[in-house]
Amino acid sequence: MSEYPPPLTAQKLTALLSNQEFEVAKRFATGMSHSEIAADMQLSTSTIGTHRDRLLKKLKPWGVTGNARLAILMFQVGAVGGVIRPAPDPVPGAKD
Numbered sequence: 001m002s003e004y005p006p007p008l009t010a011q012k013l014t015a016l017l018s019n020q021e022f023e024v025a026k027r028f029a030t031g032m033s034h035s036e037i038a039a040d041m042q043l044s045t046s047t048i049g050t051h052r053d054r055l056l057k058k059l060k061p062w063g064v065t066g067n068a069r070l071a072i073l074m075f076q077v078g079a080v081g082g083v084i085r086p087a088p089d090p091v092p093g094a095k096d
Helices: 010-016 019-029 034-041 047-061 066-078
Strands: none
Touching: 019 034, 019 047, 019 066, 034 047, 047 066
16 A cells, blocks of 8 residues: 655645746646746746646646646645636637
8 A cells, every 4th residue: 555645835845846846836826828937937838848747747646647736736735826817718609
């Protein structure tokens, strides 16, 4: 039987991730896209993808396998505030 990893706190999370990975995680958690994060951090989208891949690998023991679970974790540990960007307006004429 495998053991579960200890619960993550914001302090443990910042120790586990590099500064860049943590900043990328915060931005993904608020709904930003790869290209928006790249522009905001003045990095290439490729670099953002690399940071995302590395942070997801580090967080996999806690069940973080994608952006949705990453966002949940970031909110749970208090790494990001309670504001999530709204979904974009639907495309006119598109079906629900």
